[in-house]
Every structure is written in C-alpha cells, then in structure tokens.
Amino acid sequence: MRVSASLYNRSPSIAARFRTSLEALWKKDGPPPRLGLAVSGGVDSMALASLCSETTKATSGQYPPLIGFIVNHKLRKDSTEEAHNVAEGLRRLQIEPRVLTLDWRPYGNPLAIDHLEHVARKLRYQAIGRACRENGITSLLVAHHADDQAETMLMRIVGKYFGSGLGGIRTRRPIAECRGIYGVDGSGSPRSAASGDKEVTGDVQEMLIEDGGVDVIRPLLTFTKAELIEHCMAAEMRWFEDHTNADPRFALRNTIRHLQTNEVLPAALRKQRLLEVAARVREQAAEVESSAQREYDQLDISLDIRTGIATFKDTARIRVVGRNVKTALVRKLLSLVAPVHEIKALDVYHVAESLWPESHDGNRKKGLRTPTQIANVTISPPSGAGRGIWTMARQVPTQKDTTSRFIILSQLSTWQLWDGRYWIRMRKRQVGNGTPETLEVSVRFLQQDDIAKLMKTSNPAQRRALRKLLSMASGNLRFTLPVLIAREVSSGTAMPDAGRVVALPSLGWSADGWARWSEDDGFEDPAVEWYWDIRYRRVDLVDGGSHRIVACLPHVRSSRDEAEGFRADVHDTAISPRPTS
Incomplete structure (x- = not known):
C-alpha cells in the first residue's frame, strides 16, 4: 500500500x-x-x-x-x-x-x-x-x-x-453488563475495614469489604x-x-x-x-464532584455493614453550598446502603435541598421532617434526642422485592451478589470422594415467620441472645437482613416445605452444623457440615478520621458449643486496627 x-x-x-x-x-x-x-x-x-x-x-x-x-x-x-x-x-x-x-x-x-x-x-x-x-x-x-x-x-x-x-x-467506568459477576463487578480484591489493606484474613469475626473489579478505559x-x-x-x-x-x-x-x-x-x-x-x-461535573468529595471527606459518617445502616451528622456548613454539590453529596451517601447500582441525580435533586435547606435573612427554611424513600433507601431525619444524626437504611422490602431478591446459592464456593449489597457464598464440607447434594440453600430477606420459628425452637437463653442480635437492626429494619434457608433435596428436587433458617450471615449466627467459612482454617470442624461466608459490596468509605466502619461480627456460639444455649456478645463499636508487632 x-x-x-x-x-x-x-x-x-x-x-x-x-x-x-x-x-x-x-x-x-x-x-x-x-x-x-x-x-x-x-x-x-x-x-x-x-x-x-x-x-x-x-x-x-x-x-x-x-x-x-x-x-x-x-x-x-x-x-x-x-x-x-x-x-x-x-x-x-x-x-x-x-x-x-x-x-x-x-x-x-x-x-x-x-x-x-x-x-x-x-x-x-x-x-x-x-x-x-x-x-x-x-x-x-x-x-x-x-x-x-x-x-x-x-x-x-x-x-x-x-x-x-x-x-x-x-x-472510565465499570462494565455495566457484568453486574453481579464476581471479580469483575467491583469485587475480587477484598479489604479489611480495620486496616484498609487488601487482604483475606482468617478473622471470622470481621466482615470484609469487596474492592477491585474491571474498568473500561x-x-x-x-x-x-x-x-x-x-x-x-x-x-x-x-x-x-x-x-x-x-x-x-x-x-x-x-x-x-x-x-x-x-x-x-x-x-x-x-x-x-x-x-x-x-x-x-464534564468540566462542570468534575468541579461539582470535587466539591462534593471535600464535603463527604469532612462529614461524620458511620456505616454498620452488618446491618447495612449508615448515619451521618448534620452540619451547617453544607447549607451554604450549591444544590448540585448537595445532590452529588447525597448520591455518595446513598451509595453506602442502596441496593441499586445507579442513583440518578434527577431523583435526588429535590431531596438534597430538603436535607440541608438554605437560610435567607437569618431564617432557616424547613427541611425534611419525616422519613423519605429514594433509590430504595429510607432517609430518616434526626429525632428529638438524635443530636443531628441522620439515618439511612435499605428500604423495607416490598412483596415484589421479597420475590425478586430470592436466589439459590451455588454449592461450588461461588460468590453471588444478593440485593446489590452482600456477596455471599457457601460450600459443603468434603467427605470421602464427594457426596450428593442433599440441601437446596437459598438467601432471601428475613421474615417475621423466620423469627417466630427460631424463637419457638429455642430455649430461654437462646431467645435472649437472638433478641440481642436482632436489636442491632431495630423495628422493621431487621427485615432487610439476609437469611439462609435450607430445604431437603430428594432426587435433585427440593422438598415442598418452607425450609429452615440455618444462618443469619450478616449477624454472624449459624444453626448447628453450620459455620462461618475461614480462609485460614487449617482444619475443618467435624461437627460442621456446611460453611457460609459474607462480604459487603464495594463502598467509597475507609475507616479512620471522621469516617467509621462497623464490621465486627458478633461472637455467637450455637447450642452444640454450650449446653445451656448459645450466647452473643454484640460489639457496637468499630474494629480497631490490629496491633503491630
């Protein structure tokens, strides 16, 4: 040529x-x-x-x-x-x-x-x-x-x-077509909430936060x-x-x-x-994003990844910034707990101003007084004794959500994204040359019937421990938590029963025969046949400074560990960095 x-x-x-x-x-x-x-x-x-x-x-x-x-x-x-x-x-x-x-x-x-x-x-x-x-x-x-x-x-x-x-x-952007694919969709390089390091720890008391993935450039x-x-x-x-x-x-x-x-x-x-x-x-959007990031970095934010509940402290400083910056800031805050990948600015625009209303002539406009829902998140304003603390949590699921967010877990140790918030996997303990699948395990939202069944089959000590665990997500917020349900399988077909609760993974609770999966375990407990693990999805938040992440799973023992029942030591504080030797 x-x-x-x-x-x-x-x-x-x-x-x-x-x-x-x-x-x-x-x-x-x-x-x-x-x-x-x-x-x-x-x-x-x-x-x-x-x-x-x-x-x-x-x-x-x-x-x-x-x-x-x-x-x-x-x-x-x-x-x-x-x-x-x-x-x-x-x-x-x-x-x-x-x-x-x-x-x-x-x-x-x-x-x-x-x-x-x-x-x-x-x-x-x-x-x-x-x-x-x-x-x-x-x-x-x-x-x-x-x-x-x-x-x-x-x-x-x-x-x-x-x-x-x-x-x-x-x-640059993530690959939208790969949502829910582990290792591609904002995952594959988990990090510790305590240290921020990208690592897989053997600490069964800590829930890791996913990071990584593949970006299109x-x-x-x-x-x-x-x-x-x-x-x-x-x-x-x-x-x-x-x-x-x-x-x-x-x-x-x-x-x-x-x-x-x-x-x-x-x-x-x-x-x-x-x-x-x-x-x-794009230039204007970059300026808005930069301003919103500065406000976000200075805001007092706490995220409890065990319950998916975030709080932030009100501040008068934000009232004077522009509405576009407020909108970008609210989108960042919502992304901590929202079960959706994309939060549209147009949906947030009017809510942002009601969170931090501007003041004119020394008179402050009335802001949000009652909870509001946006991007499947409930934003609750400070209560009388709330000292300016706003709360955000996944909206209590509708009947449609309950049906659509039901997934059957693979028994091949495959991470699966549930409700856009938690990566969950399970596996069966290897016995001999392999055993046929005897259970169908699914993850869905916790329901009132699940709690009633657990209470009915528990002794008084166990019921007290369960109530203490569930109090971490008060009221209806507990019905936004994941629960693992197991049903017997016969000839490859699940039996027609409602199944039984085998784990509340984000709260660290397991039924007999089930336990949290530890990467560093050198042995498998012979009393445990099934293992599960859970991680929180990628978020733009690092523990330290004005930002706090609560990722320590409660220490829970099942009835096989203690004759008098299991106990739950619920830690309501953030993980402290590991001491260095």
Whole structure:
C-alpha cells in the first residue's frame, strides 16, 4: 500500500498524544500489571492495538503486557475466519490474542431474538469481563473515539437527556453488563475495614469489604475517526469493515452517524459543537464532584455493614453550598446502603435541598421532617434526642422485592451478589470422594415467620441472645437482613416445605452444623457440615478520621458449643486496627 508522506509525518504526533492520554488515565495509581484490549478488527480497535504496540516498543517494554480479546459472535458464517485473521494481526503487533466464542445455546436461534444487538453486546462484555478476571486484568481498553462521543451526545439530546447526561461517554467506568459477576463487578480484591489493606484474613469475626473489579478505559475519546484511519493507513494496518454500521436503516446510531458524516445537521448539532458542549459539561461535573468529595471527606459518617445502616451528622456548613454539590453529596451517601447500582441525580435533586435547606435573612427554611424513600433507601431525619444524626437504611422490602431478591446459592464456593449489597457464598464440607447434594440453600430477606420459628425452637437463653442480635437492626429494619434457608433435596428436587433458617450471615449466627467459612482454617470442624461466608459490596468509605466502619461480627456460639444455649456478645463499636508487632 502506498502512503503519502503527509500521513507518515502526522502519525507520530498521534502516537505521542495517545501516550499522553493513556498515562493520564493511571497518573494516580500507576500503570496496572496487565492491560486488556477489546479488539473487533475494525479500524478503531486496530488503531488502538497499533498505538498500544507502538507505545510499548517506544518505552522499551516498560508498559504493561497486552492481551487482545477478540469476540467471535458466531452470527455470520465467516465470523470464525475473521476472528482468526484479527488474531494474526495482533500477533504481528506482538500482542497476545485471545479469541472468545459466544455461547448462544441458552437463547436457541440467536437470529430470532428480539433486540439482538443489545443481547450480543451484553454477552460480549460478559465474556471479555470474565476473561479479564481469569487473566488478572483490571483495566480494559476500548476504542470509542470523538465521533462516537458526538453521536452519543446527539442520541442523548434526542432522548431528552439533560444536565450531566450531556457530558457524553465517560473515560472510565465499570462494565455495566457484568453486574453481579464476581471479580469483575467491583469485587475480587477484598479489604479489611480495620486496616484498609487488601487482604483475606482468617478473622471470622470481621466482615470484609469487596474492592477491585474491571474498568473500561477509553483513551481515544479526543481522537477523531479520521485520525485513526490516518494512523492505520500510515502503519499499513489492515482492518475489517462491518458494512451494517454504515446503513442508516439498522439503528438510531447508524442514522445519526449518516447525518453527521454528510454534515446535513444544523451547525449547533454538528460534531465539533457537540464535543465542545460535552467538554464543558464534564468540566462542570468534575468541579461539582470535587466539591462534593471535600464535603463527604469532612462529614461524620458511620456505616454498620452488618446491618447495612449508615448515619451521618448534620452540619451547617453544607447549607451554604450549591444544590448540585448537595445532590452529588447525597448520591455518595446513598451509595453506602442502596441496593441499586445507579442513583440518578434527577431523583435526588429535590431531596438534597430538603436535607440541608438554605437560610435567607437569618431564617432557616424547613427541611425534611419525616422519613423519605429514594433509590430504595429510607432517609430518616434526626429525632428529638438524635443530636443531628441522620439515618439511612435499605428500604423495607416490598412483596415484589421479597420475590425478586430470592436466589439459590451455588454449592461450588461461588460468590453471588444478593440485593446489590452482600456477596455471599457457601460450600459443603468434603467427605470421602464427594457426596450428593442433599440441601437446596437459598438467601432471601428475613421474615417475621423466620423469627417466630427460631424463637419457638429455642430455649430461654437462646431467645435472649437472638433478641440481642436482632436489636442491632431495630423495628422493621431487621427485615432487610439476609437469611439462609435450607430445604431437603430428594432426587435433585427440593422438598415442598418452607425450609429452615440455618444462618443469619450478616449477624454472624449459624444453626448447628453450620459455620462461618475461614480462609485460614487449617482444619475443618467435624461437627460442621456446611460453611457460609459474607462480604459487603464495594463502598467509597475507609475507616479512620471522621469516617467509621462497623464490621465486627458478633461472637455467637450455637447450642452444640454450650449446653445451656448459645450466647452473643454484640460489639457496637468499630474494629480497631490490629496491633503491630
């Protein structure tokens, strides 16, 4: 292929800009140990692969090793050949290729699926997310560029998005399609609430907090598609075109792409103007976020991860900040206990002002006087004796919640996310060469009938201990707690009974034959047949300063340990850092 001198002259500047863009993304924490690349074989992703390869060579291998993930969707007869051709192209760039083939068997004929593009995207990102987890990759580079940004902006305008939504595509985000996948969705590197260290301790009295996961990173958002094509031509890089992307009949984005490319839109809706608007919105959003983070860091906050209850102390200082900052601050606070991944600013905007109403002429506006619900969280204002302490807790579940948040636990030691708040797993003690499954164990919300059954089958000492445990989540808040229910299984089918309560994991209680799983146990208790473990989901809070995390599970012994019943020593204080030797 003949390439003009001008292309060769401009390509180095593109490479230099790319290196600067990439380094800016990990300026704070340093480069990750390995980088993943999502490579479709199109010009965008091949430009990304080429730029990554050139950057690695230019820095004498100081950049992280690269793995390129190629997804074979198996939707066209020549897709397998194309995937292998893309893999060969990556090898020439000295990038290790991995071809991931999607499994459509659960869906039957994929071409008959409604919204096939949406389903394919979800399966594609889930396959790549799991592959990243298996290869120890926490950063996945994708090739979205400035033209994609402009298209997204126009789509959001058409969809009547306003405010921060007009900031366009974010440079970094978790993989939304991988929610609930352990090791990808904000998990995989648990940390101690006491020390903040990312570690797995053998302390069965401490509940760990999850951290880690895989983030999508977009280093090409300031590059136009024309620049990426130019780079590939200068580098004599081959790429594969999906001609359906240019057909305006297939999707709204294709239609917008056609209008943008042919410049038939008004000047205010053309690419450069949209990119300028997005940049201004992102800059303003960053200023708001920075101000909200400063207020958050100074706020007295306590989070009890055993019950999922958070408190924060009222302060007059916040009354004078802008409403957008208040909104961002409330979203941060709600995220400590909310069972949802995304808390929309529009839903919070009016509530934020009622928490910290502004004062005019020395007269303070009336604020929130009664509990209110938002993002499935109940926010309760300070009581008369509350000394300015606000309380936030997961909203008491509705009947629909009770049904939809019911999951059957895998007996393969697999972490599963329950109610968006707790990661829970279980396993059976190994006996001999393996035993058939005899129980179906599920996790759901604690119910009044569960408490009644436990009280009925307990002696007076046990009932007192249970009441003390349950008092940690007073009133109806106890019905937001997880409970493990076991039912007998016969011939692979669960018996038609309500089952029995075998653990209140977030409170540290276990029935006979059950116990908390300890990673450091050198032996297994012969009296215990089943083990469970629990961790709190990732939160932006570290114990220390004005922030406090209560993560110490009560010390509970079952009736097999003490003839007179079990006892519960409920600790209502935060964990203290471990003493150093």
